[in-house]
Amino acid sequence: MKSRSFAILACVSAFSTAAAAQVEYEVSFPNAVHHEAEITVHFRNLASGPLEVRMSRSSPGRYALHEFGKNVYNVRATDGQGNRIPVRRPDPYQWNVESHDGTVTFSYTLFADRGDGTYSQFDESHAHMNMPATFMWARGMENDSIRITFHPPVGSQWRVASQLFPTSDPMTYTAPDLQYFLDSPTELSNFQLHEWNVPSNGETYTLRLAMHHQGTDEEFAQYAEMVEAVVAEQIGLFGSPADYDVGHYTFIADYLPWASGDGMEHRNSTILASTSSLEQNALGLLGTVSHEFFHSWNVERMRPNSLEPFDFERANMSRELWFAEGFTSYYTPLFIRRAGITNDEQFASAITGRLNTVLTAPGRNYFSVVEMSMQAPFVDAATSIDPHNRDNTFISYYTWGAMIGLNLDLTLRIQHGLTLDDYMRLVWERRGRDEIPYSVEDLQVALGDLVNSPSFAATFFDNFVYGHAVGNYEAMLGRAGLLLRKRNAGVATLGDAQWRFGSTGATLTSGTLVGTPLYEAGLDRGARIESIDGNPLTSEAALTAYLQSKAPGNRATITYDQRGGRGTVTVTLMEDPRMEVVTYEAAGMEVTREIRSFREDWLGSVAATR
Numbered sequence: 001m002k003s004r005s006f007a008i009l010a011c012v013s014a015f016s017t018a019a020a021a022q023v024e025y026e027v028s029f030p031n032a033v034h035h036e037a038e039i040t041v042h043f044r045n046l047a048s049g050p051l052e053v054r055m056s057r058s059s060p061g062r063y064a065l066h067e068f069g070k071n072v073y074n075v076r077a078t079d080g081q082g083n084r085i086p087v088r089r090p091d092p093y094q095w096n097v098e099s100h101d102g103t104v105t106f107s108y109t110l111f112a113d114r115g116d117g118t119y120s121q122f123d124e125s126h127a128h129m130n131m132p133a134t135f136m137w138a139r140g141m142e143n144d145s146i147r148i149t150f151h152p153p154v155g156s157q158w159r160v161a162s163q164l165f166p167t168s169d170p171m172t173y174t175a176p177d178l179q180y181f182l183d184s185p186t187e188l189s190n191f192q193l194h195e196w197n198v199p200s201n202g203e204t205y206t207l208r209l210a211m212h213h214q215g216t217d218e219e220f221a222q223y224a225e226m227v228e229a230v231v232a233e234q235i236g237l238f239g240s241p242a243d244y245d246v247g248h249y250t251f252i253a254d255y256l257p258w259a260s261g262d263g264m265e266h267r268n269s270t271i272l273a274s275t276s277s278l279e280q281n282a283l284g285l286l287g288t289v290s291h292e293f294f295h296s297w298n299v300e301r302m303r304p305n306s307l308e309p310f311d312f313e314r315a316n317m318s319r320e321l322w323f324a325e326g327f328t329s330y331y332t333p334l335f336i337r338r339a340g341i342t343n344d345e346q347f348a349s350a351i352t353g354r355l356n357t358v359l360t361a362p363g364r365n366y367f368s369v370v371e372m373s374m375q376a377p378f379v380d381a382a383t384s385i386d387p388h389n390r391d392n393t394f395i396s397y398y399t400w401g402a403m404i405g406l407n408l409d410l411t412l413r414i415q416h417g418l419t420l421d422d423y424m425r426l427v428w429e430r431r432g433r434d435e436i437p438y439s440v441e442d443l444q445v446a447l448g449d450l451v452n453s454p455s456f457a458a459t460f461f462d463n464f465v466y467g468h469a470v471g472n473y474e475a476m477l478g479r480a481g482l483l484l485r486k487r488n489a490g491v492a493t494l495g496d497a498q499w500r501f502g503s504t505g506a507t508l509t510s511g512t513l514v515g516t517p518l519y520e521a522g523l524d525r526g527a528r529i530e531s532i533d534g535n536p537l538t539s540e541a542a543l544t545a546y547l548q549s550k551a552p553g554n555r556a557t558i559t560y561d562q563r564g565g566r567g568t569v570t571v572t573l574m575e576d577p578r579m580e581v582v583t584y585e586a587a588g589m590e591v592t593r594e595i596r597s598f599r600e601d602w603l604g605s606v607a608a609t610r
Helices: 008-016 178-182 217-238 278-294 321-338 344-360 369-373 397-416 420-432 440-451 454-465 473-478 540-548 593-603
Strands: 023-028 036-043 051-054 072-079 088-091 094-097 104-111 126-129 146-151 159-162 172-175 186-189 192-200 203-213 248-255 262-265 269-274 482-486 499-502 505-508 528-532 555-562 565-572 579-583
Touching: 036 051, 072 094, 146 178, 159 248, 172 178, 186 203, 186 248, 192 217, 203 217, 217 278, 217 321, 217 420, 248 278, 262 278, 269 278, 278 321, 321 344, 321 369, 321 397, 321 420, 321 593, 344 397, 344 482, 344 579, 344 593, 369 397, 369 454, 397 420, 397 440, 397 454, 397 473, 397 593, 420 440, 440 454, 473 482, 499 540
Parallel strands: 023 146, 203 248, 248 269
Antiparallel strands: 023 036, 036 104, 051 094, 072 104, 088 094, 126 186, 146 172, 159 186, 192 203, 262 269, 482 579, 499 505, 505 528, 528 555, 555 565
């Protein structure tokens, strides 16, 4: 995401007060009610030759193409004397000025009405800006300093929340170059603000929660207290905050009915967006906080070399997302548990869904977790209109990576007297603190050095990272008094599928999963099952009642219609494969002193011990 070609702190005083940046933006909102902003860009001191102005096609933290140029119109350009000059558009993402006098002012209208981590949204309540979705930029000026001034609607009482560098004018900010600028989401609104300080190594960093929401002051205060507790646990793991270039880290939260659910990490800030409110879903929203803040270490500074620097003009592929996103996902509920906000039962529930997916989904047979990571441009908010088979062939690198993190953490604790915390600290010291991008191979070397056994690391990576194996979770979780068991032991099923029920039968509205009775019977999306053993399937209740009357291994005759062909087929019902994790206490099992000690070492607070 960020170019390492500049020393940010050394540049602050130079560009934060500069009056004549080479690139200067002005943003106003005369028609915000209809989701429009008027944006002007001044390009100065240009070399001779054509000026190529681009709109980004991708965005930091997202790996697919999003074609932000589709929302740009009313493009016009003038020279340094204010004279209109021609603009040519050679492709959907670029506007060219063939000749100029060294200064070009570009103006355009942008429509934006999606408030999340990828797009922008303008309305009467706020201006929510993801920079690549909002601002044009000029090829060849990527290393020039940037200045931006916001002109909020009169009487709006909007303030600015951003990781951009402030100036003496509260509506004017700067950035050292294009990479930093496009990585700096910005919210203008009458948000609620909570700040607290974290001392570290002679420095004091400020953490800021800027929240645009419709809740009460009491809800905000309670939520801010939980955010502080989670932040403290994460800092406790690493021993100190990441070195925030602007001296502060900002949580930019839009919890609004007209927002869209998302979380997106950035170097010194994060976007948190949801249609939920604090009253409805404070704990779920806190999960996104936990995930995104951990990224300030893991992915922003401990950075895959495949994403360095981030390319705004193409899809960005990485082999390392199982670590960058997956290990972060493993820690997401763990930090909330360590903060004492959830209990052991809630933590067990939090890992159940992911573990169930990794153990039962067929996708693990087709690709390794490294190869799953490489598919991010196809799945990370990517869009397509053709049907796909990902239910059979894909497991999210978030999900699988999280369970590899669980596997490694418990393996290190049981076999080596070490922890995943130790591993993350080692990677931080080697790669994150000085921001040296890493590869999958570097991660393997670090694991070998941690346990003083390159062969252990090679075996682990061969089996679980490059391979398709899963750990012995049942035995490992048992050491902590967590029981992995069948969720519905003895319950018969045709396989996980989605149905539309009607008077003529049940129509499959999803594909069927490899290995299930439906798949083996040759039935797929669009097939209509008229009856099973002569019983009409006209409702979900009818299907449930039939399955409850049977046992795994029983045979059933299905009458169906599929793409114009009618027939019957006999299938063998299978046992519901889904798993769950529960505490020994909930299962009525004994919890020994050794189990309690192991569990406390794993799930207990690290902020209190470091």
